[in-house]
Amino acid sequence: MITEEHVILSAGVESSPFKNIDYIEMYVSNAHQAAHYYRTACGFTPTAWMGLETGTRDRASIVVEEGEIRLVLTNALSADSPVADHVKLHGDSVKDMAFRVDDAAATYHEALKRGARPVMEPTLSEDENGQVLKATIGVYGDTVHSFVQRDSYEGCFLPGYQKTTRRKPTFSPRLCTVDHIAVSVEEGELDRWIEFYEKVLQFFLSHQDDIETDLSAMNSKVVQNSSGSIKFPMMEPARGKRKSQIEEYLSYHHGPGAQHVALLTNNIIESVRRLSENDIEFLNAPRAYYDALTDRVGEIDEDLEALSALNILVDRDNWGYLMQVFSKPVQGRPTAFFEIIQRKGARGFGSGNVRALFEALETEQRRRGNL
Numbered sequence: 096m097i098t099e100e101h102v103i104l105s106a107g108v109e110s111s112p113f114k115n116i117d118y119i120e121m122y123v124s125n126a127h128q129a130a131h132y133y134r135t136a137c138g139f140t141p142t143a144w145m146g147l148e149t150g151t152r153d154r155a156s157i158v159v160e161e162g163e164i165r166l167v168l169t170n171a172l173s174a175d176s177p178v179a180d181h182v183k184l185h186g187d188s189v190k191d192m193a194f195r196v197d198d199a200a201a202t203y204h205e206a207l208k209r210g211a212r213p214v215m216e217p218t219l220s221e222d223e224n225g226q227v228l229k230a231t232i233g234v235y236g237d238t239v240h241s242f243v244q245r246d247s248y249e250g251c252f253l254p255g256y257q258k259t260t261r262r263k264p265t266f267s268p269r270l271c272t273v274d275h276i277a278v279s280v281e282e283g284e285l286d287r288w289i290e291f292y293e294k295v296l297q298f299f300l301s302h303q304d305d306i307e308t309d310l311s312a313m314n315s316k317v318v319q320n321s322s323g324s325i326k327f328p329m330m331e332p333a334r335g336k337r338k339s340q341i342e343e344y345l346s347y348h349h350g351p352g353a354q355h356v357a358l359l360t361n362n363i364i365e366s367v368r369r370l371s372e373n374d375i376e377f378l379n380a381p382r383a384y385y386d387a388l389t390d391r392v393g394e395i396d397e398d399l400e401a402l403s404a405l406n407i408l409v410d411r412d413n414w415g416y417l418m419q420v421f422s423k424p425v426q427g428r429p430t431a432f433f434e435i436i437q438r439k440g441a442r443g444f445g446s447g448n449v450r451a452l453f454e455a456l457e458t459e460q461r462r463r464g465n466l
Contacts, residue, residue: 111320120167120191130157138268141261143252163272189353199244203230224250235351274359275326285331363437415440
């Protein structure tokens with residue numbers, strides 16, 4: 096059973112201090128190889144780097160960008176580094192989901208006052224291009240949120256980074272920005288972390304949904320800042336006949352974290368076609384899904400055959416419709432993956448597609464022997 100998605104409006108919610116997602120940092124085993132993957136397969140442009148040559152002794156990082164999306168790929172330079180510990184336990188995965196703010200110190204101290212766990216006090220870094228103030232709090236598992244105050248900083252990324260001279264990608268996937276980041280937490284922990292975002296970071300609950308297939312189930316709620324520029328669908332496993340894909344993620348990631356990053360595009364058919372041509376693999380949707388699509392969502396502008404050929408799903412809510420597709424895991428462990436999404440007025444997250452998504456994921460789990 097898929098329950099009707101509940102949409103909760105933000106009337107009366109405090110104005111959020113968070114402007115948008117400044118960057119997503121991923122701890123990886125090899126930043127150079129990861130950057131090559133994101134450049135050649137995903138069409139991202141390398142823009143900045145730091146490492147031994149720039150005076151950093153414990154880690155090396157490469158920044159890749161596409162549209163307003165900024166990924167920071169970081170690897171350890173020694174076996175006893177916290178970065179190495181993270182990769183050993185979790186595999187390549189998201190460490191920091193950083194927010195752009197006007198006042199990092201005030202935001203940090205207010206979060207601590209409301210119950211946040213401190214990780215890094217407000218720290219000023221500067222170079223000839225200006226200053227950046229950054230502070231960090233801990234959230235679920237080993238994941239953190241940094242607050243980044245750039246003011247008028249004009250450098251390539253942060254002080255300590257240099258502009259890269261690496262080759263640009265051979266194609267553009269035409270991706271615009273981060274639409275949302277989906278987070279998986281342990282069973283029974285969902286409400287605690289929803290309350291954390293509401294109380295500590297002044298987010299509000301915007302959607303609520305419980306999903307069940309014949310084999311697995313999950314509970315899901317969405318929190319976002321007041322402007323909607325930062326959205327976190329959060330999921331916990333629910334009791335089912337078999338292991339859900341949420342449980343599989345938690346098992347192989349060894350704890351909670353960012354399960355997938357959804358990237359917004361204005362032309363999903365073109366974006367997915369270009370990514371597929373560069374060997375990015377997406378989950379398959381059954382032909383029967385498209386045979387019943389018009390009856391379920393009504394008329395849409397896009398050609399159904401094109402959507403079917405690329406396994407793009409469609410869902411409609413009170414405001415319009417959206418199209419979405421989910422990649423297979425982008426590393427050896429069956430953990431993190433990407434979603435490509437296009438919105439035509441819709442504010443939801445594809446509640447009506449979750450059964451199709453879960454069944455596609457269950458097919459992949461069965462192939463891995465994890466169902």
